Amino acid sequence: MIRVAIVGTGGIAGVCHVPALRAQAHRASVVAAVDVDEARVKAFCAEHGIPAAYTSLAAMLDGERPNLVHLCTPPHLHAAQAVECLRAGAWVWIEKPACLSLAEYDLIAAAELDAYASVVSQHRFGSGARHLRDLAPSLGRPLVGLCVTAWYRDHAYYEVPWRGRWATEGGGPTMGHGIHQMDLMLSVLGDWAEIRAMTGTLDRRVETEDVSMAVVRFESGAMVSVVNSVLSPREESYLRFDFTGGTVELRHLYGYRNTDWSSTSPLWDPPSEDVPSSHEAQLAEVLDAFERGEAPPMSGREGRRALELITGLYAAAVSGRPVARSELTVDHPFYHRLDGGHGTDL
Numbered sequence: 001m002i003r004v005a006i007v008g009t010g011g012i013a014g015v016c017h018v019p020a021l022r023a024q025a026h027r028a029s030v031v032a033a034v035d036v037d038e039a040r041v042k043a044f045c046a047e048h049g050i051p052a053a054y055t056s057l058a059a060m061l062d063g064e065r066p067n068l069v070h071l072c073t074p075p076h077l078h079a080a081q082a083v084e085c086l087r088a089g090a091w092v093w094i095e096k097p098a099c100l101s102l103a104e105y106d107l108i109a110a111a112e113l114d115a116y117a118s119v120v121s122q123h124r125f126g127s128g129a130r131h132l133r134d135l136a137p138s139l140g141r142p143l144v145g146l147c148v149t150a151w152y153r154d155h156a157y158y159e160v161p162w163r164g165r166w167a168t169e170g171g172g173p174t175m176g177h178g179i180h181q182m183d184l185m186l187s188v189l190g191d192w193a194e195i196r197a198m199t200g201t202l203d204r205r206v207e208t209e210d211v212s213m214a215v216v217r218f219e220s221g222a223m224v225s226v227v228n229s230v231l232s233p234r235e236e237s238y239l240r241f242d243f244t245g246g247t248v249e250l251r252h253l254y255g256y257r258n259t260d261w262s263s264t265s266p267l268w269d270p271p272s273e274d275v276p277s278s279h280e281a282q283l284a285e286v287l288d289a290f291e292r293g294e295a296p297p298m299s300g301r302e303g304r305r306a307l308e309l310i311t312g313l314y315a316a317a318v319s320g321r322p323v324a325r326s327e328l329t330v331d332h333p334f335y336h337r338l339d340g341g342h343g344t345d346l
């Protein structure tokens with residue numbers, strides 16, 4: 001059995017990670033959970049039949065020697081905790097956003113000596129997304145795209161202390177919400193070349209943006225318009241890809257099935273199986289990779305892509321000028337901090 005531990009027993013741990021692990025009960029067993037809130041971790045373990053509750057990650061790693069750790073803590077903790085797990089020889093599956101900067105991401109990647117890190121990006125793993133990636137070469141050249149995350153998060157949502165702050169959430173809806181759609185888009189269209197962007201804080205009492213808009217030119221020449229909002233009462237996640245050979249569209253909210261996809265192309269037939277976008281679908285692949293001893297999906301270069309685009313978006317918004325992907329090296333201020341050191345001035 002693969003020995004799994006869950007770190008951070010808040011919202012996402014119970015809603016998505018426990019069910020995903022339950023579906024893998026034939027090969028993975030949850031041996032422990034960790035949270036700094038002792039009452040919460042004890043209640044979580046009692047509810048889900050997890051044998052050991054810890055309030056310290058170090059003590060858990062030492063006491064349980066897990067093979068895989070699910071990191072479900074707030075984003076500002078991910079980098080240090082991921083490195084701690086990797087150094088202890090445990091693989092780590094990190095909730096999005098993986099960390100707060102490309103600098104932190106590269107530190108995690110550098111710690112992948114005896115174990116791997118993978119970033120949660122469940123929307124890449126449904127059968128519809130796979131089908132599109134398989135079919136894309138037959139659909140001709142990608143020309144135009146729309147990537148819209150029009151979600152709604154009320155004022156109460158931002159009362160959780162880590163949300164809406166550069167130092168703890170790492171960004172607004174660009175980093176926390178639109179990341180899902182943008183990552184799926186990147187998995188289809190490949191590398192981008194240049195981005196122009198604006199951000200605004202229009203209504204929520206947050207330090208970060210509550211809306212961002214960008215235009216992106218890809219290396220293929222394709223041009224995409226991106227919207228990331230938490231101010232949109234009729235919520236929708238929308239992706240559109242116009243290839244020379246047809247349009248492919250996805251309309252959903254927090255997860256899709258095959259029926260949420262449509263296309264004008266006669267080549268688009270429904271995939272033979274209907275795998276919803278879900279933590280369950282990605283976890284199955286992470287465990288497959290673990291059993292083979294190979295790098296899992298969403299590690300290394302793939303796991304970095306969304307963060308790279310987000311970095312470019314913030315850099316373009318703050319500087320008011322186009323940013324090339326090739327600029328985002330260690331010498332670039334946004335490589336280290338996504339507010340570029342501007343903090344609340346953004």
Ligand SMILES: NC(=O)c1ccc[n+]([C@@H]2O[C@H](COP(=O)([O-])OP(=O)(O)OC[C@H]3O[C@@H](n4cnc5c(N)ncnc54)[C@H](O)[C@@H]3O)[C@@H](O)[C@H]2O)c1
Binds near residue numbers: 007120
């Ligand atoms: N993939 C998705 O669709 C999705 C959806 C929601 C949230 N998330 C991500 O999941 C992560 C957690 O979000 P959430 O909504 O569950 O947050 P949450 O605030 O509900 O839970 C976080 C938990 O971490 C605990 N914690 C804080 N510091 C800790 C530490 N040092 N060690 C151990 N535990 C600690 C907190 O006590 C809390 O119980 C975030 O990165 C978020 O962006 C992903």
